[in-house]
Amino acid sequence: MTIFALSSGKGRAGIGVIRVSGPQTKNAVFALTKKNISLNPREMTLNWFYDPDTNEKLDRGMVVFFPGPCSFTGEDVAEFHIHGGYAVVGGVMEALSKLPNLRSAEAGEFTRRAFDNDKMDLTAVEGLADLINAETQSQKKQALRQMDGELGDIYKSWRHQLITAMAYLEVSIDFSEEEVPDDVTSRVTPIIKKLKGDITKHLADGHRGERLRHGLQVVILGAPNAGKSTLLNFLSQRDVAIVSDIAGTTRDILEVHLDLSGFPVSIVDTAGLRLTGDEIEIEGIRRAEQRARDADLKIVIIDVLEPSVPDKLALNHLGDNTLVLLNKCDLLANANHSLAPGASIGCWDVSLKDGLGMAPFMEALKAQVENRMELTETPSLTRTRHRASLRSAEGHLDRFMSAEHAEIELLSEDLRLAARDLGKITGDVDVEDILEKIFTEFCIGK
Amino acid sequence: MINFDVIVIGGGHAGCEAAAASARLGANTLLITHKIETIGEMSCNPAIGGLGKGHLVREIDALDGIMGRVADASGVQFRMLNKRKGPAVRGPRCQSDRKLYREEMQKILTNYPNLIIRQAAVDDLWIKGGDQPSVSGVITDTGEKISAARVILTTGTFLRGMIHIGDERIPAGRKSIANEIEQPAIGLSATLEKFGFNLQRLKTGTPARLNGKTIDWSVCTEQPGDQPPVPFSFMTKTIKVRQINCHITHTNEKTHDIIRKNLHKSSMYSGHIEGAGPRYCPSIEDKVVRFSDKTSHQIFLEPEGLDTDTIYPNGISTSLPVDVQEAYIRSIVGLENVEIMQPGYAIEYDFVNPQQLLATLETKKLPGLYLAGQINGTTGYEEAAAQGLMAGINAARASAGCDPFLLDRADAYIGVMIDDLVTKGTDEPYRMFTSRAEYRLKLRADNADQRLTELGIGIGLVGKDRALRFNEKISKLRLFGKILDDLKISPNEAAKYGLKINQDGVKRSAKILLSYPNIEFEQITNIWPNLREVPTEIIEQLVVDSTYSGYLERQEADIVAFRKDENLILSTSLNYNLIGGLSNEVKEKLSKAMPTTLGAAARISGVTPAALTTLLRYVKRKDKKAVA
Numbered sequence A: 001m002t003i004f005a006l007s008s009g010k011g012r013a014g015i016g017v018i019r020v021s022g023p024q025t026k027n028a029v030f031a032l033t034k035k036n037i038s039l040n041p042r043e044m045t046l047n048w049f050y051d052p053d054t055n056e057k058l059d060r061g062m063v064v065f066f067p068g069p070c071s072f073t074g075e076d077v078a079e080f081h082i083h084g085g086y087a088v089v090g091g092v093m094e095a096l097s098k099l100p101n102l103r104s105a106e107a108g109e110f111t112r113r114a115f116d117n118d119k120m121d122l123t124a125v126e127g128l129a130d131l132i133n134a135e136t137q138s139q140k141k142q143a144l145r146q147m148d149g150e151l152g153d154i155y156k157s158w159r160h161q162l163i164t165a166m167a168y169l170e171v172s173i174d175f176s177e178e179e180v181p182d183d184v185t186s187r188v189t190p191i192i193k194k195l196k197g198d199i200t201k202h203l204a205d206g207h208r209g210e211r212l213r214h215g216l217q218v219v220i221l222g223a224p225n226a227g228k229s230t231l232l233n234f235l236s237q238r239d240v241a242i243v244s245d246i247a248g249t250t251r252d253i254l255e256v257h258l259d260l261s262g263f264p265v266s267i268v269d270t271a272g273l274r275l276t277g278d279e280i281e282i283e284g285i286r287r288a289e290q291r292a293r294d295a296d297l298k299i300v301i302i303d304v305l306e307p308s309v310p311d312k313l314a315l316n317h318l319g320d321n322t323l324v325l326l327n328k329c330d331l332l333a334n335a336n337h338s339l340a341p342g343a344s345i346g347c348w349d350v351s352l353k354d355g356l357g358m359a360p361f362m363e364a365l366k367a368q369v370e371n372r373m374e375l376t377e378t379p380s381l382t383r384t385r386h387r388a389s390l391r392s393a394e395g396h397l398d399r400f401m402s403a404e405h406a407e408i409e410l411l412s413e414d415l416r417l418a419a420r421d422l423g424k425i426t427g428d429v430d431v432e433d434i435l436e437k438i439f440t441e442f443c444i445g446k
Numbered sequence B: 001m002i003n004f005d006v007i008v009i010g011g012g013h014a015g016c017e018a019a020a021a022s023a024r025l026g027a028n029t030l031l032i033t034h035k036i037e038t039i040g041e042m043s044c045n046p047a048i049g050g051l052g053k054g055h056l057v058r059e060i061d062a063l064d065g066i067m068g069r070v071a072d073a074s075g076v077q078f079r080m081l082n083k084r085k086g087p088a089v090r091g092p093r094c095q096s097d098r099k100l101y102r103e104e105m106q107k108i109l110t111n112y113p114n115l116i117i118r119q120a121a122v123d124d125l126w127i128k129g130g131d132q133p134s135v136s137g138v139i140t141d142t143g144e145k146i147s148a149a150r151v152i153l154t155t156g157t158f159l160r161g162m163i164h165i166g167d168e169r170i171p172a173g174r175k176s177i178a179n180e181i182e183q184p185a186i187g188l189s190a191t192l193e194k195f196g197f198n199l200q201r202l203k204t205g206t207p208a209r210l211n212g213k214t215i216d217w218s219v220c221t222e223q224p225g226d227q228p229p230v231p232f233s234f235m236t237k238t239i240k241v242r243q244i245n246c247h248i249t250h251t252n253e254k255t256h257d258i259i260r261k262n263l264h265k266s267s268m269y270s271g272h273i274e275g276a277g278p279r280y281c282p283s284i285e286d287k288v289v290r291f292s293d294k295t296s297h298q299i300f301l302e303p304e305g306l307d308t309d310t311i312y313p314n315g316i317s318t319s320l321p322v323d324v325q326e327a328y329i330r331s332i333v334g335l336e337n338v339e340i341m342q343p344g345y346a347i348e349y350d351f352v353n354p355q356q357l358l359a360t361l362e363t364k365k366l367p368g369l370y371l372a373g374q375i376n377g378t379t380g381y382e383e384a385a386a387q388g389l390m391a392g393i394n395a396a397r398a399s400a401g402c403d404p405f406l407l408d409r410a411d412a413y414i415g416v417m418i419d420d421l422v423t424k425g426t427d428e429p430y431r432m433f434t435s436r437a438e439y440r441l442k443l444r445a446d447n448a449d450q451r452l453t454e455l456g457i458g459i460g461l462v463g464k465d466r467a468l469r470f471n472e473k474i475s476k477l478r479l480f481g482k483i484l485d486d487l488k489i490s491p492n493e494a495a496k497y498g499l500k501i502n503q504d505g506v507k508r509s510a511k512i513l514l515s516y517p518n519i520e521f522e523q524i525t526n527i528w529p530n531l532r533e534v535p536t537e538i539i540e541q542l543v544v545d546s547t548y549s550g551y552l553e554r555q556e557a558d559i560v561a562f563r564k565d566e567n568l569i570l571s572t573s574l575n576y577n578l579i580g581g582l583s584n585e586v587k588e589k590l591s592k593a594m595p596t597t598l599g600a601a602a603r604i605s606g607v608t609p610a611a612l613t614t615l616l617r618y619v620k621r622k623d624k625k626a627v628a
């Protein structure tokens, strides 16, 4: 297998480097440049890069080839140096993932190949540890965020269906002496048919769900009418939230996707935090709190004109990922800095209505985003990886459904392989999960 | 004082196989057990094999172990489970004559070269070295010290064993066939704790034994064995023991009512038992409670032998008081007038969390001490025997200064089991299932010899007779396999013989034709009549070998990747807390499991690929067993 990954780490404008390693490397270069360019070792050439399926122009950039074994991994390696914007990087990655025998690298896989080929400088690994750790943390967060939402429910149900199907097959193999159903294939087939259908549909869905969830999550919090929606409008420069003076206009969640210094960012406006009896509003506040917990960054807005309103609910969210805005400073003769809370990234006096004092805040926000995104994997990578796993799982389920072989142990093998692929997305499917299902569902015990 | 190379404590299934393996490798071996006459005793059901378990027996046999041959010499009913499914999931099983089994085992062991057997109770380990203690022998309950640098503990359910019947509690290792109490091992538990081993409790149970003369067989369903019986051992040609039938009956609503009414009297339900029992082997109380909508459960009535009337009613193990046992058993069809010869009981015992072991089954804490069998949290004779075999081999090899002999998950079920135990540990009695093996299509009962015997010959574990027979078989398989590869036919031509294959113009070999499920060997002999001369058993094996060829080729790539990680060794003295870049959760998991290879680390749940990359810094490559 030939693997690829973004190795420049940043999704930021400037230069992005995508590294490819493995036997198909040369073909990948030919496919993206649409010509048999001469690949002189370690020589940069300027080229247009195309999507191999659609022939769409993706970017103009440099490519360099390092023949194995004198390369970083010991295999044939190529580097595409392209414009670092999010869309360009995403496009080239997608293009590579369409090529046969190419897939996006697993975490740490380049290093692993270098190690296997005795190419790894062990001292270099030490520095790697911190980076990898940060990467895992942010990936975990990303994964958690996904598992929390609608997508998470879908994934959970897939995993559940698969475990059920596997349990039926395995029970008829390992416990054939027991009083268990012997028409297992007829029970399992509908489950797999549905599962396969779901996956196919999901893959064809234009990855809408995923696009909504990628990027850094920034949540705006504050009491009703503190200026949250005004900030959202300021950031997105168009009227997305209804801004009015009646407290409690934003009852639900509003989300805007922005490009901030070249990084994808989701800005989330939430219901105003206050004690209330209104059931709908309570639900809105609950969701706001939920989004705040999962956020990468939080912006807490405090209305300095209402110091009497103890903004306790908002202040609960202060922490090392919180920026605080003291709004409506223009209307207060001498800004009351006693409001400035302790634990946060920083505190800014602003007037959101006329944009006063916003420049330093924007600087700080951008710096925070860059800081955090540098360590995060580009979402497109996660996405290509997911899609590859799903496609592969789909293939195994296809083989199951075509059932040229009716042998139960082969059907079970198809499902095991599908589970291995799906497990990368939905969480591992372990033999213990299957056994647990068997022992709760069937009375085993000869 | 004589000095032994290896001492094995316990003459159960683990102990017998351990002692024999150690002696086969030439180590001067001593087997100490409570009673000579209980060597090879089957504590529970006199049956060997089954799914996963039968695979283990074949593997033990392939390494010239004794279990398969003893089962063949004592089996009164043989059945190949899943006969109608594919070869990978067929499991040989037999019902043994309990007495014949024991006698055959004792006969083999008492004449085993390099092996001495002694009757004694071991009370303590003899340990030397203050700061870095290691084993130097054992101490019996009479205070006698016997010296050996390697000791294998295979004490089964005896460590602080406690029998429960209703609210009665009796300290015991188990009950003998004569319904006598066998003494538990108390001192050894204390010693293990003293050296910092983490002991936990597990529970298992056994049903009452019935007098067959008082059963109304006419109302039970007969269950015959296979004809002809298929033996376990690759060395056994035919089964000579007389074959008999088993029977099946069922519990009913009345049975369940009695049990439900008396539930509070069961030791399990009155809170006397803290240890976890096996989920796949629940007591009848459990079945009635957990599956309350089932109105009937099946019971296999299995004879314990040819010249005894004792019947083992498989499926109704219990810890209810004796009078309740009698009442519910007599509510069952056919058992209305049955005489109970021995009541059922539950037993609770100590086991050592197997994460404290290396893959050789040597303990990490006390060099020279090996543990095998139920003491490691497993259940079943076959699981015990397989561990015994590996502990015996490794103890003997260590005393001869040789490298460990390990089997991995792609070699054998033995490898799957030991890896599961030492990397993941267990919190219920561990039993083998075929679903535990990710390379199930490769690890078949039929090819255990092809997978393992050569490895065994390589380390001098396999006797001359077997080696000879094995080599003959292999050369025949190679010879005829090559012939089948070389005979080729075009689809066009094949169609003339009535074979339905894709008309794609690609020539196919006889071997490939055989791998198609819809083509029989008979049809192929029409094309090449000479093939009729190939011995049947060789053809059968070749057919089975080719059944999964497509899948197996694909699996090979997985196995190569898997083995790569297995060859990257992690030191067991690694301090994970000092490694930067690992999350606290991962650190904790790794510190607990102390995996010995990168592959094992990967199998611990929660250990991420990123964490594994970090660990690359700390691995050493194993040079032997080079990987392609």
Ligand SMILES: Cc1cc2nc3c(=O)[nH]c(=O)nc-3n(C[C@H](O)[C@H](O)[C@H](O)COP(=O)(O)OP(=O)(O)OC[C@H]3O[C@@H](n4cnc5c(N)ncnc54)[C@H](O)[C@@H]3O)c2cc1C
Pocket (backbone or CB within 6 Å): B009, B010, B011, B012, B013, B014, B015, B032, B033, B034, B035, B038, B039, B041, B042, B043, B044, B045, B120, B121, B122, B123, B154, B155, B156, B157, B158, B159, B173, B174, B184, B185, B188, B204, B205, B206, B281, B345, B346, B347, B372, B373, B374, B375, B378, B379, B380, B381, B384, B385
């Ligand atoms: C009540 C009961 C129910 C069971 N139910 C099932 C079941 O349903 N399914 C299943 O698969 N398995 C069952 N088993 C388990 C099966 O019997 C064991 O897994 C298997 O026998 C374990 O083998 P072993 O060699 O580890 O130990 P054992 O067969 O228990 O042998 C231990 C041997 O060690 C000797 N010994 C112990 N301590 C000392 C000492 N200090 N000094 C000298 N000798 C000592 C004993 O005398 C004995 O010979 C059951 C066991 C019992 C007791």
